[in-house]
Every structure is written in structure tokens, then in C-alpha cells.
Amino acid sequence: MRFSIFFIMIVCGFFLCRTEIIAQPLNSDIRAQLLDYLTGSCEEGEEDSFVEFVQKNEQAVTPVIIKFVQDGVPKDFIKNLEATTLRLYADRQKLLNEKSNFGLSEENLEILKKESQEAFTKRMTKDFRDGFMKQTIFGLSLLRSKDAQDLLNKISTDKNHPYQRSAENALILLKKQ
């Protein structure tokens, strides 16, 4: 008796695992594509715009977008970004000291040269985080699920939410369309 329950559990487990394995590639593919759109893109006309992408894959992206809105930027992104900004800052200061053909005015060159590494990293990280979160909230506004709409409405009325204005903007844009 005990053995047959154990056996059934193993069989069920096997099938659950299989489903997981089969389902995963599709979802991870969509997730990767979504992340591409969230970190930044260029609209040229050849690929789907962000709006088209979200609408085409609405079901698959809905839980991912909601999770990003709630949890924020994935930790590994921020970790990579910190390492990259250190390198970008060092490269920039080296270029600023070695070359003079950027076309920038003396005044603007000085402003750039004076920016400390801490200020640079802070600014770049904020820029990245803001971009990612605003885009995620924009994505949220394109979803028709009740959970998504409730979340958007909640953020748009929460004056303490860092991206309240983005949610409000997204709602205004939606009404215009």
C-alpha cells in the first residue's frame, strides 16, 4: 500500500517535472524578450514596438510584469550595472583627459570632469532603475487583467510611490487612445 502511494508520487513528480521542463523554454524566451524591452530599445519599425509585443504575449507577460512592478529591478541587473558603471566612469574620465574632440563647451566639459565616481554611479543606477520601472509600469497599463488594473490604479493614487507619476501618465495616455 505504502509502496503504491510512493510509486504514484514518483510518477506524478516525473510528469510535473516534464511539464515544467517543456513549459520553461517558451516562458524563459518571452521573459528574456520582455527584459530586452524593459532595459531599453529603439523604435525603428522593423521589430514589434513594446506595445505590440505586450499585446501579442499578454498572457505570458502578465505575471512577469506584475512581479517586476512589485519586486523592482532584478538584483543581478543592478549588480552588473554597478560593475559596468565603474568601468564606464573610468573610461569616460580617461577619454576626457586624453582627448578634446567631443565638441562640448569648456563649461560642460568641466561639469563632466568634476562629476565624482560616486555621483556618476548613483546617477547611472537611478537612471537605469527609473527607466526599467517606468517601462514596467507602462507595460502594466497595457494589461487587461483585473490584478494588473487594480495595481496600476493603486500606484497612480499613492502619492508616496516613487513611480506614481508614471502610473498616472500611463492612465492619461490610455484615455487618449
Added chain:
Amino acid sequence: MSKKINHIQILIVLLSVLMTTLGCADKVRIRNSAGEEHGLLVDGQSNSGHVNDRDRVSTSITIDVGKLRASSSTNEIIAFTKSRPVAIRDNVNWTTHRDIEEIAFSDKIYIPVTVWIVKGPYTDKLLKAGNAAVYTIGIFDAENVGIGFSEFEIINKTSMTDASTYYNFAPTADPDDWKNNVGWKDDRINIYYLETVSGSSTTGRAVGFSNFIVLGENFGDIAVVHEIGHSFSARHKSSPDFNKKCIMWPFYNTSDPFLYFSEGELFRMHVNSTSALNSVYNARPGLITRSCVGNVSSDQCVDWRKRLWDDGVLLAN
């Protein structure tokens, strides 16, 4: 005795014929080189048929390009080097003899660009735009683009009347509204720092591949070079021959920045008549222009995937 001389004479004749056919390859001599590595793509006729874009990379200023003679198709030399624009010479007179053909690089091209900051805070955007200028020049120099900025002007329009009317650039927006009300300079690339482009703060767009570029407020500084690439007629690259480190990849990620242009793209940015370099700046007066827009390849148009040097994991091809 005389038979022996005859044998030697025949041998000498045979050897000289062999030397002229095999040993004495044609050469290309580089003029105005900055002393850096040179890359060549050469067209002509070889014994096995028409040669399109035979490639060579060398630090020498005289480069062996193999035996070539006149082709009924293209006879040309295209050259790349650091800090100089792509050089192209057509109607090269390849003969059956040993040719030494010259190609000259023009001086680096300096272009003015104007940035219009519409949505502030101005100081933040000034730093973003300045950062974008430095990063772009870094890429241009590293990737043999041969272009610099004579001026990278940054204009503060944040306190203009009704500035917020121009914060959001919708998919169907008319650039003329920005040109007429925010500002516009005809003779250059104009970049507008707005709030959103097509609803997104991280999206950028060079409208119609023109010199009118709009950016969302969180558009990556490292990706402005991509939009300028569009103004130079470059199209998106997302085939397996490219990856996310390529500047014309449709998506960017500041935590893993862009680094590379292929030589096929550089060629297009310089010679396409629709490139702002020719159509707006007239920066190559009297030089060859072509219509190699998009992913077409022919004797006249270098393969858009062509790479003379490795671009990270993407090897020269």
C-alpha cells in the same frame, strides 16, 4: 653544348613566366595613413573569376592583394583605418602586370550636433547628453568610424512656454511641431531629450532615419550612438551574425553596453547617399556615394555582415 644552353634558356623562360603569374601579386599602397592597422576590401578579376571584397588586414602601408586584372564588374578598393573615414576608390585599372594602386584616406570628418533639452532637470540631462557625446566619440574612435564632433551643443529649453506639450513623442507625432516650436538646425543632427517616445522613457527613435532624433528621459547614454547610426542610414541588426554588443542591435542594456560596428555597416554609413554624412553634412564632397540601404549585398555594396576584425565573440568573416 648548344643543346645544354637551349635547356637552360627554356628553364629561365619558364621560371620567369611562373614568377610573373604567381610571384608578383598586385599591391595597394595606403596614403595618409595614421600609422595604424589598415583593412582592405578589393574587387577585380582573378584566374578563378570575379573577386568581390577580397579582404586584407595589415599594419604595412603597402599591402599584397594577390594577382588581379580588370573585371567586367567592379574594380575597386575600400579601405578602413583608425581615425579616418572609410576610403573608397572605384575604376581601379588592374592590369595583367604587377600593379601598385594607391588609395588615400580623407581627414577625419568633424560634424556639429545640437541637443535640445525639453524636459529637465536641466543639470541631469546636461550630464546625460555630455556623457553620450563622450561615449559616442569613444566608440567612433575605437571602431574606425572616422568622425568627430566639431560642436556638441546643448540647449536648455526646459523653461520654454508650454514645454510639457512637447514632452511625449507619440508614434504618429509630427516632427515639424518640435522643429518649429522647440528648435531646429537644418545643417546637422538634432537630438531632443523628452519624457517619453511612444509612451516609453527608455525608447529612442531617429524618425525616418533622418537627422531628427527623439529620446525618452531615461534613454541610455550608451545608446545615443545607435540613434546617430540610424541618421547615418544604418538599419537594425538582429541576425545570428550580430549580438547585443553590436551598436545596431535593436535593444540596449546599460549594464552590458554596445561596442561594435561591422565594416559592412561602416561602409554604408559613409557611402549611402541617404546617410546624414552626405545628405545633411555634405561631408564627403566629390566622393563616391551609393544606395546600399538595408541588408542588400552586391559587388557595389559590401556585405552588411562583413567584419575585417573580430568584434568580441563575433569573429572576422
